Amino acid sequence: MAKQEKKWELRLYVAGKTPKSVTALNNLKKYCETHLRGQYKIEVIDLLKKPQLAEGDQIFAIPTLVRKVPEPIRKIIGDLSNEEKVLVGLNIRTLNEV
């Protein structure tokens, strides 16, 4: 079970505490607690503080959620307000299950 805890590595890129970023983070936490409890790690990166990190993950929109693990890397941009889209996008749920 210990291994499973690191199954999902998520990274959320934001730029300061904007309403969109706050919404996105809240949404993400909610989905993860519901569907991936105990198996995920969320890292929030504020590009205003670390602008040099934007290039590495090819960030152009804010907020952007990046699924680092499991591979392949997936990206979801926006405030993550559509739960189904986020879950499908992260491959937590396939379309058949919906």
Next chain:
Amino acid sequence: MQVLSKTKTGINGLDEITMGGLPKGRPTLICGGPGCGKTLMALEFIVKGATLYNEPGVFMAFEEKAGELTTNVASLGFDLDKLQKNKKLRIDHVHIDRTEVEETGEYDLNGLFIRLDHAINSIGAKRVVLDTIENLFAGLTNQAILRAELRRLFQWLKDKGVTAIITGEKGQGTLTRHGLEEYVSDCVIFLDHRIVNQVSTRRLKVIKYRGSLHGTNEYPFLIDEEGITILPVTSLKLDKNVSAKRISTGIPSLDEMFGGKGFFKGSSILVSGSAGTGKTSIAGSFANATCMRKEKCMFFAFEESPQQIIRNMKSIGLDLNKHVKKGLLEFHSFRPGLYGLEMHLARMYKLIKNFNPSVVVLDPVTNFVSVGLLTEVNAMLLRLIDGMQNAGITLMLTALNSGTTEHIDENVSSLVDTWILVRDIECDGERNRGIYIMKSRGMKHSNEVREFIISSRGLDLVDVYRSSEGVLIGAARKARQKQEGVRTGQNGNGQYRARIKK
């Protein structure tokens, strides 16, 4: 009164057309179809800025990866790696792939702003290129957000005070596919790549330049191993410096027809005549005389190869090869059909600029009609003559004039300062050459028709022999001269006369 300040692009010719460069601290849109040279022009703007004006630049590529870009322009002598190492350039490749990205809810492009801001600040950039930002439209579905963000981006660039180039792909009936011209309205440059008669010509037009005068024509440009060169069409200002210095034609007896002194330095001379009248020989003599004075001469040959000309000139006693070896004479030989007219002009300009000759010969200009319409050829020659006059270079053009082809010589003649005509004169079963000066501005010149003789000793002119039976030339003249034992007092011809007598 504050006038719009400008940023020099460093691209050959572009600064002249825009009268000083692109609007400083504002974005400029460069648009055109695929392969028209947008990316290259934008990149050259950055590279020239970094190398010539010490203005570092950021190149944000939405299409090509940094590595590809570096390889693509290495042939132009742009060392992007070195510039990046010296912190003069920063390339940021923005990779957008719709398949990797899912959109849900509200977002903005702050990530892009932050990246750009970071890149600009990291090297203190003064110049920015976004190539081609329209790719965002392919990668993102929410157009409303995208458009609002683009508007904000261009405003942000202005606030940032960087001189920016945005490139855009030509759309159907619009300048850019996604209407970028709506956002970037200070300066819009359109590039075009057209193929007419199987010869391709690139052209540039400044569609709009708010707050500044600019050339409004379509300007041809070319891309070669030194990057982009744009040719401003004739300045058409007639205010160049003129020289009163005279230079020899290379034929003493011809000098004599020009009051004994020859052509004006920096003037343009047209030698026209029908086939086989010795136009190239006159040009060769002129080139020879130039090199004898230790001045440089550039010879453009459109009919013969350099070796052919050297061999042929040897037959009239001119050793051009030794001038070539000394580096005083340079031949450039190519078929007119090789490029379009504009390309020819640009190439010639460039070669002339590098060699810096005092005399340029084109032999013959009539061959250009095979690649362009007569009006186009005339326009090109006009620009060439204009350019040479501005540079103080003496230009000699030869033109073939036969009954069948259109008379290019007559069209060009109003542009040139001196027009020499060589004609065939047929009588008594032989063909002789007659030479006369149609015009020569600003100097006394002979009104006579002289007989033009090409021998192994070079070119010479002799007086036609006037007798009671009329004008005698060729064999008839010789016969009469023998008969009468006449020696006319013309100094230049004495030597020839003496030879005849032998």
